[in-house]
Amino acid sequence: MSRPGLRSVTVIGCGLIGTSLALCLTRAGIAVLLADPDPGAVAPAVGRGAGVPLAPGAPPADLVVVATPPSAVVDVLYEAQARGLGRAYTDVAEVKGLIWEEAVLRGCDVRGYVPGHPMTAGGPSGPAAAEPGLFAGRPWILCPGPSVPPEAVAAVEELVTLCGAVAHTMPPGAHDEAVATVCHTPMLVALALAAQLADTAPDVLALAGGGLRDTVRTTASDTRLWSDVLTHNAPAVAAGMERVAADLALMASGLRDGGDICSVSVGGLLLRGHRGRAALLESAGSRNTGDARPRARV
Amino acid sequence: MSRPGLRSVTVIGCGLIGTSLALCLTRAGIAVLLADPDPGAVAPAVGRGAGVPLAPGAPPADLVVVATPPSAVVDVLYEAQARGLGRAYTDVAEVKGLIWEEAVLRGCDVRGYVPGHPMTAGGPSGPAAAEPGLFAGRPWILCPGPSVPPEAVAAVEELVTLCGAVAHTMPPGAHDEAVATVCHTPMLVALALAAQLADTAPDVLALAGGGLRDTVRTTASDTRLWSDVLTHNAPAVAAGMERVAADLALMASGLRDGGDICSVSVGGLLLRGHRGRAALLESAGSRNTGDARPRARV
Structure with missing residues (x-):
């Protein structure tokens, strides 16, 4: 990882996972921008110190994390890419194969997308339970496609490291x-x-x-x-x-x-x-x- | 429970449950006699301070506890009654209906027998894991038959109390x-x-x-x-x-x-x-x- 490192991350989805990883990143000195398909969900995460709201016209972030439930990932990813919100993209959904296929069919730029799944140890659910220790020592699966550039993978691997998790790479089906x-x-x-x-x-x-x-x-x-x-x-x-x-x-x-x-x-x-x-x-x-x-x- | 109280108990079966309840009784000042279908199993329980070996010719105990696996209960009960080892009998098997039917068919004196089941919270298995706190606060099911005299039930209820458990009475099928x-x-x-x-x-x-x-x-x-x-x-x-x-x-x-x-x-x-x-x-x-x-x- 000889790249200069993450400086800015946009997190779309301020639930348990999104807020928790935003807290990790903010504590590591990364500029974190927050958004959510439900605009009312952003304020509590901002109030927790997880970042600031994504404003129109913001420059592209080094990484965009789509932290929504599985059925929303592809639409959110497509729109984020259409708006040019980031240089690389990942998600945190618990399922990977079908989402990858949907992303391809929908016309997402899958070269800039590294699917991910942080396997948290669990605990209370909901954004109020978010805490930066959620990922500590836990596996975080990455399923990069064959044509993803190494810098996109490196950006996501840095996210994993900053969250204290352990990256494992495997194909979506596995x-x-x-x-x-x-x-x-x-x-x-x-x-x-x-x-x-x-x-x-x-x-x-x-x-x-x-x-x-x-x-x-x-x-x-x-x-x-x-x-x-x-x-x-x-x-x-x-x-x-x-x-x-x-x-x-x-x-x-x-x-x-x-x-x-x-x-x-x-x-x-x-x-x-x-x-x-x-x-x-x-x-x-x-x-x-x-x-x-x-x-x-x- | 206006009866004078248990003074002597014979425990047949020195596994986890038998040894644990023998430890409870010994600590309560009851004279505990120990036996086991496998004679080699008695010495470890004696070594733990759970009681003394049952000797031939001992006077009948106030209560005999058959603490064997389910398939051995009826034979052990029958033999203990034939030898006149006690004034009342109970067991600790996890199943009750079939054992009761087997006891009736075998010709056991079911008037002197109050089937029981201490539902321990569990833990490590085997006699080495025996400890008197095993029953504390846990349910202990009793399934007395219709013709059992109250003093036999009272003897078993006193056993339950001395072990720190809570007696519940229900039919074997329930x-x-x-x-x-x-x-x-x-x-x-x-x-x-x-x-x-x-x-x-x-x-x-x-x-x-x-x-x-x-x-x-x-x-x-x-x-x-x-x-x-x-x-x-x-x-x-x-x-x-x-x-x-x-x-x-x-x-x-x-x-x-x-x-x-x-x-x-x-x-x-x-x-x-x-x-x-x-x-x-x-x-x-x-x-x-x-x-x-x-x-x-x-």
């Missing part, structure tokens, strides 16, 4: 499969589990231990955002849920058939579950992340 | 449905989720957040014990898994069909999940139990 496995499917399985409790008597719920509460507490709270995310990663997430559903159905069938002895299907899934648990707990990230929230947010 | 909902099904769903990770690349696993690790970390580690528990509560657990599997399959189908807009099935499950989460977090127990483990153990 990203979407990975987050389906470690974020989206687990979240939906936890929600399906929580759904079973919706009509359970309070005195039965009161018997639950802390583990069930922890599992259920970490389910996504923003239904609209999650619907948006999931529909943008539908095939991979659907496949993940179908695999879990098939394993549960097989185990249920084994239990119904098994009588007094545990059937092969039940024992097999228990053992495979233990293998998966061991693999996860031994993976590199388990030494770095103690947070109780499973998913990144946009 | 117990088994309740634990299927709040313990067994959640555990198996978490295991099915973990099973999907068994063949996932380590660099993908390293992207997982702390929430997934917490969910997966709390899955049961003792495959043999869990097979035993599950097969004793098979219909209720199978039904719970089938419900989750059906919801997951419906959501997957909605995602596959839904295109850009979130289908009714996805949105509906998200909302039902949030209702279930709210119900659980508002239930009485959520204010008392902060532990990260969902299940009781025997």
